[in-house]
Amino acid sequence: MSMAAHEPGAWAEPRKAPFLAKLFSRTNVIIGTGLLVLVLATAFSADLLAPADPNALAVQNRLKPPSSTHLMGTDEFGRDVLSRVMHGARTSLVIGCAVVLVAVGIGSLLGLLTGFYSRIDMVLSRILDGLMSFPGLVLAIAMAGVLGASSSTVVIALGTVYMPRVARVVRSSVLVVRELPYVEACIAVGGSRLYALFRHVLPNVLSPIIVQASFIFSYAVLGEAALSFLGAGVPPTQPSWGNMLAESRTFVVMAWWMAVFPGVAIMVTVLGLNLFGDGLRDALDPKMRER
Amino acid sequence: MARFILQRLVLLLPSLLVPLFLVFILLHLAPGDPAAVMLGADASPDQVAALRERLGLNEPFLIQLVSWLKQMATFNLGESIFLRMPVTQAILQRVEPTLILTLYALVIAVSIGMVSGVISAVNRGGPADQVAMGIAMLGVSMPEFWFGLMLILLFAVELRLFPVAGYIPLDRGLWQCLWSLTLPALSVGLVQAAFIARITRSSMLDVLGEDFIRTARAKGLAGRVVIVRHALKNALMPILTAIGITFAVLMGGAIAIEMVFNIPGVGRLLINAVSRRDYPVIQGIVLFMALTFVVVNLIVDVLYSLIDPRVSR
Numbered sequence: 001m002s003m004a005a006h007e008p009g010a011w012a013e014p015r016k017a018p019f020l021a022k023l024f025s026r027t028n029v030i031i032g033t034g035l036l037v038l039v040l041a042t043a044f045s046a047d048l049l050a051p052a053d054p055n056a057l058a059v060q061n062r063l064k065p066p067s068s069t070h071l072m073g074t075d076e077f078g079r080d081v082l083s084r085v086m087h088g089a090r091t092s093l094v095i096g097c098a099v100v101l102v103a104v105g106i107g108s109l110l111g112l113l114t115g116f117y118s119r120i121d122m123v124l125s126r127i128l129d130g131l132m133s134f135p136g137l138v139l140a141i142a143m144a145g146v147l148g149a150s151s152s153t154v155v156i157a158l159g160t161v162y163m164p165r166v167a168r169v170v171r172s173s174v175l176v177v178r179e180l181p182y183v184e185a186c187i188a189v190g191g192s193r194l195y196a197l198f199r200h201v202l203p204n205v206l207s208p209i210i211v212q213a214s215f216i217f218s219y220a221v222l223g224e225a226a227l228s229f230l231g232a233g234v235p236p237t238q239p240s241w242g243n244m245l246a247e248s249r250t251f252v253v254m255a256w257w258m259a260v261f262p263g264v265a266i267m268v269t270v271l272g273l274n275l276f277g278d279g280l281r282d283a284l285d286p287k288m289r290e291r
Numbered sequence: 292m293a294r295f296i297l298q299r300l301v302l303l304l305p306s307l308l309v310p311l312f313l314v315f316i317l318l319h320l321a322p323g324d325p326a327a328v329m330l331g332a333d334a335s336p337d338q339v340a341a342l343r344e345r346l347g348l349n350e351p352f353l354i355q356l357v358s359w360l361k362q363m364a365t366f367n368l369g370e371s372i373f374l375r376m377p378v379t380q381a382i383l384q385r386v387e388p389t390l391i392l393t394l395y396a397l398v399i400a401v402s403i404g405m406v407s408g409v410i411s412a413v414n415r416g417g418p419a420d421q422v423a424m425g426i427a428m429l430g431v432s433m434p435e436f437w438f439g440l441m442l443i444l445l446f447a448v449e450l451r452l453f454p455v456a457g458y459i460p461l462d463r464g465l466w467q468c469l470w471s472l473t474l475p476a477l478s479v480g481l482v483q484a485a486f487i488a489r490i491t492r493s494s495m496l497d498v499l500g501e502d503f504i505r506t507a508r509a510k511g512l513a514g515r516v517v518i519v520r521h522a523l524k525n526a527l528m529p530i531l532t533a534i535g536i537t538f539a540v541l542m543g544g545a546i547a548i549e550m551v552f553n554i555p556g557v558g559r560l561l562i563n564a565v566s567r568r569d570y571p572v573i574q575g576i577v578l579f580m581a582l583t584f585v586v587v588n589l590i591v592d593v594l595y596s597l598i599d600p601r602v603s604r
Contacts, residue, residue: 126305127305127309129305129306130304130305130306130307130308130309130310131309131310131313133303133305133306133539133584133588134306134309134310134539134577134580134581134584135539135540135542135543135580135584136543137543137544137546137547138542138543138546138561138576138577138580139310139313139577141546141561141562141565142310142314142561142565142573142574142576142577143313143314143317144565145561145564145565145568145570145573146314146317146318146570146573147317148328149565160313218432222434225434225437226434226436226547229434229436229547229550230546230547230550230562230565231562231565231566232562232565245434245436245437245440248440249440249550249551252440252443252444252448252455253448253455256444256448259437259440259441259444260441260444262437263433263434263437263440263441266433266434266437267429267432267433267437270432270433271428271429271432274428274431274432275428
């Protein structure tokens with residue numbers, strides 16, 4: 001959060017319109033938004049638009065290359081790859097959202113507490129650093145191994161792994177904001193520290209939280225794909241991009257379409273999120289640019 | 292120097308303990324009896340009871356915690372339930388491919404990432420920068436294991452330059468071994484090169500704006516000397532941090548890649564252990580990864596103090 005926003009006069013200028021104009025002034029953001037809209041529309045309309053039932057088996061049609069009836073070909077059970085990719089979008093987005101809620105919710109809370117209370121900070125930050133430094137995927141796999149593979153395990157595991165990143169970013173913003181005069185003023189006129197934290201500090205660290213949310217979303221889509229690919233994610237019956245890639249591994253030599261299309265879907269989603277997130281960061285928080 | 296290393300070691304301790312504690316606590320909080328889960332549905336109650344006894348699950352929580360700490364500190368990780376051998380032995384048998392793969396990928400990631408990052412920064416805004424950063428953006432947006440599948444399609448299936456999968460052990464010759472690991476190392480390495488390129492570029496851009504760069508140019512030094520000796524040397528700290536992070540990511544990425552290319556490494560051991568719920572092995576691998584991480588970061592810290600002596604003071 002920059003100081004400039006709190007100088008007198010900063011209040012006079014309307015904030016909302018320039019922000020959107022600034023955000024969408026870059027080609028990258030427009031491309032990113034376009035990709036995201038495409039993925040979102042696919043996820044919402046998968047039931048209506050998908051040419052076939054994603055789980056309909058037709059063994060006589062197995063491993064057919066892309067054609068006019070099956071635009072992305074069929075897999076080893078004769079299921080339509082395009083329909084599975086479309087339904088996979090839903091799995092990825094739902095899990096991505098849930099991971100963002102868990103990671104950003106808990107991460108922001110811990111970031112607020114560690115940034116504001118130095119005594120909590122001493123202990124909690126060491127724990128969070130320890131959690132953050134460890135290879136996230138390994139920890140998520142180990143957690144899936146202990147808890148059993150399922151969609152909710154994916155959310156818990158990825159949420160735990162990404163939460164410290166949010167906490168660290170929020171903490172560093174809180175360290176700046178808590179020294180500002182209006183926080184001191186709030187406490188001086190008798191507000192409790194907890195009140196000052198949630199009423200005055202939280203609203204002023206929202207922009208880094210929003211920026212982090214967009215990046216956590218992209219990590220979560222990649223993480224879910226990796227966990228499902230390794231058999232530690234969503235159950236194989238559910239159409240998911242990671243599961244589809246796991247199945248494609250056996251047939252990669254004879255059925256390239258099974259491996260190519262789900263991966264392209266992942267890349268389109270993550271690229272959209274990254275481009276959008278970069279734009280958000282530049283528009284909301286110019287100081288974070290170099291990270 | 293010894294004091295500095297000791298200090299860093301203490302700071303790195305949480306990276307070792309936190310993941311281990313997390314797995315231990317999950318094991319005890321998870322619904323269901325771990326012994327019953329491990330043995331599967333057709334185990335007799337006697338078998339479950341015997342395994343509970345062997346794993347010490349009948350003791351009170353605190354006693355279990357203490358004996359677990361003792362085990363971890365002495366590397367006595369117990370025995371794998373399915374492999375019927377000590378966990379340490381099972382891990383050591385599979386360390387070789389994982390370690391070589393990770394180092395190979397690290398070399399690829401660092402060399403390609405740093406070179407393209409420097410080129411981007413020097414030609415800021417030019418076509419070289421835009422192409423390199425565009426590729427880097429694509430690189431950070433795709434899963435390594437999918438990139439690996441695509442490399443198989445192109446270089447192994449279409450062009451037949453590399454084997455589709457498999458690993459040739461080191462004792463059959465270094466070149467043979469590296470040959471078999473080239474596609475896997477490229478899959479993880481190139482994706483991480485994208486990350487390092489982005490960091491190198493922004494760190495270089497910061498330094499290139501400094502006064503001493505202008506001075507160096509003004510006194511007539513050749514462009515290349517300024518870039519490498521003056522700029523890159525000063526931009527190295529954030530890059531080094533990124534390399535430390537990369538190592539951890541590479542180890543994680545190596546797991547998925549080992550599955551793609553059928554490499555008998557620690558990653559595949561972990562995945563097999565997860566599907567069989569072989570808890571001692573899972574815990575052992577978490578300990579192994581955490582230890583490797585601590586050692587690598589200690590090396591990074593020492594390198595820091597060599598590049599910039601102010602750090603260790």
